[in-house]
Amino acid sequence: MKIALIGATGFVGSAVLTELLSRGHSVTALARHPEKLTAQAGLQVVKADVTDAAQVARAVAGHDAIVSAYNPGWKEAEIKRLFGLGYDGILAGAKQAGVQRVLAVGGAGSLEIAPGLQLVDTPEFPAEWKQGALAARDLLTRLRGETGLAWSFLSPPILLAPGERTGKYRTGGDQPLPGSGDQPSGISVADLAVAIVDEIESPKHTRQRFTVAN
Numbered sequence: 001m002k003i004a005l006i007g008a009t010g011f012v013g014s015a016v017l018t019e020l021l022s023r024g025h026s027v028t029a030l031a032r033h034p035e036k037l038t039a040q041a042g043l044q045v046v047k048a049d050v051t052d053a054a055q056v057a058r059a060v061a062g063h064d065a066i067v068s069a070y071n072p073g074w075k076e077a078e079i080k081r082l083f084g085l086g087y088d089g090i091l092a093g094a095k096q097a098g099v100q101r102v103l104a105v106g107g108a109g110s111l112e113i114a115p116g117l118q119l120v121d122t123p124e125f126p127a128e129w130k131q132g133a134l135a136a137r138d139l140l141t142r143l144r145g146e147t148g149l150a151w152s153f154l155s156p157p158i159l160l161a162p163g164e165r166t167g168k169y170r171t172g173g174d175q176p177l178p179g180s181g182d183q184p185s186g187i188s189v190a191d192l193a194v195a196i197v198d199e200i201e202s203p204k205h206t207r208q209r210f211t212v213a214n
Helices: 011-022 055-059 079-097 126-142 189-201
Strands: 002-006 025-031 043-047 066-067 099-104 111-113 150-155 159-160 170-172 186-188 207-214
Touching: 002 011, 002 111, 011 025, 011 189, 025 055, 055 079, 066 079, 066 189, 079 099, 079 126, 099 189, 126 150, 150 189, 186 189, 186 207, 189 207
Parallel strands: 002 025, 002 066, 025 043, 066 099, 099 150, 150 207, 159 186
Antiparallel strands: 170 207
C-alpha cells in the first residue's frame, strides 16, 4: 500500500515507520524538518506544514491511507490549540485529496475508567499531560461526528514504553483493557505499531475508537 505518515520522527511515528517499511509498504512522511529523517528504501519525505490543508492535500494525494501520530510536543505550552490546528489541516487536506482512510493515534486520557468518567477527568491524571489529552479527546469527539472519512482513532493503553516487538496484542473499545494485578495495562511502542499497521491493512475499527494492550 501507499501510506502517508504524519509524525514520523516522534516516539510512536518512528515505530510505525519501521513497521510499515518492514512489511513492504511505500511511505510518504510529511515533515516540517525533512532532514530529521534518514533516507531508506520505500520512504519518500515531503516538507509540509500540517496546519496548511493545501500542503497536506498535495502531499497525500494518491495515497491509500493516512496514519497520523501528530503531536506538536508535550512540552509545548500551546499544545491543545496547536493539536486542533494540526488536525484542522490534516482532515481538510485528506478530504481535498480524496483520501478516505485516516487513522489517528490519540491518547489514553479519553478512555472510560467508570461509567461517565474518563481518565483525563480524574484528580490523579498528571497535569503535564492534561492539555494534550484534552486535545486528543476533542479530536475523538470531532471524528465521531465525521461522516466524510473512514476514520479510526487508536487510544494506547495507560502504559506505553519502549520494548520488544512480539507481534501480539489484545484489542478493546472505550475502556482500558485489564492489566495484571494492580498494574494498568500496557504495550511496547513496537507492538502498538504492529496494531496500527494491522488496522490499516485489514480495517476492523472503521469509524470507531479502539485500544490495544499486550
